[in-house]
Amino acid sequence: EPEVTQTPSHQVTQMGQEVILRCVPISNHLYFYWYRQILGQKVEFLVSFYNNEISEKSEIFDDQFSVERPDGSNFTLKIRSTKLEDSAMYFCASSEARTLYEQYFGPGTRLTVT
Amino acid sequence: KNEVEQSPQNLTAQEGEFITINCSYSVGISALHWLQQHPGGGIVSLFMLSSGKKKHGRLIATINIQEKHSSLHITASHPRDSAVYICAALYNTDKLIFGTGTRLQVFP
Numbered sequence: 001e002p003e004v005t006q007t008p009s010h011q012v013t014q015m016g017q018e019v020i021l022r023c024v025p026i027s028n029h030l031y032f033y034w035y036r037q038i039l040g041q042k043v044e045f046l047v048s049f050y051n052n053e054i055s056e057k058s059e060i061f062d063d064q065f066s067v068e069r070p071d072g073s074n075f076t077l078k079i080r081s082t083k084l085e086d087s088a089m090y091f092c093a094s095s096e097a098r099t100l101y102e103q104y105f106g107p108g109t110r111l112t113v114t
Numbered sequence: 115k116n117e118v119e120q121s122p123q124n125l126t127a128q129e130g131e132f133i134t135i136n137c138s139y140s141v142g143i144s145a146l147h148w149l150q151q152h153p154g155g156g157i158v159s160l161f162m163l164s165s166g167k168k169k170h171g172r173l174i175a176t177i178n179i180q181e182k183h184s185s186l187h188i189t190a191s192h193p194r195d196s197a198v199y200i201c202a203a204l205y206n207t208d209k210l211i212f213g214t215g216t217r218l219q220v221f222p
Binding site: 031035042043044045048050056091099100101103104105107110 | 144145147149155156157158159162164200202204206207208209210211212213214215
């Protein structure tokens, strides 16, 4: 069964460093998403992406964040200058289309900023 | 403000019991998702509903649009059902709003 994959599973970085989290969505899916979950808190939407551009973003997704689909398969989340409060689990998801379609989640990347 | 409320926050059951988890949302939505989060953190989509009822194995999800309420039922619960169950609402955008989750533990 097709699945969303994410790498790395765990990333440790120092405050101020740039990190890139990678995702490979399901191949025939057209909509891509990033979410984050701070330890002990609920999952929060960061951004959605369609047709090579951001379709919606949350207030969390500030200028420090960017997303890209550099080739036909990868979908990346970049954090330019990490802060301690960026420590969280980051989930990528994809869906065939919007709204009435299920989203399929990757296993997550645990980001630890020290 | 778009909110999603779940109850209970924690639920303990004996194997075989019928489980109900509730979700309410504040304004009209286009779809509601039920998700399962395993102890390791991975998230699995269980259902996506816009109306009525869906069933998959021992899991049943219902939604009442007028009352802005959805329920997830587990029949004949089993210890492997132990997980966090999350309700998430889609408010006519791409943005899913998540509930805080219900932590379910099923004991043999």
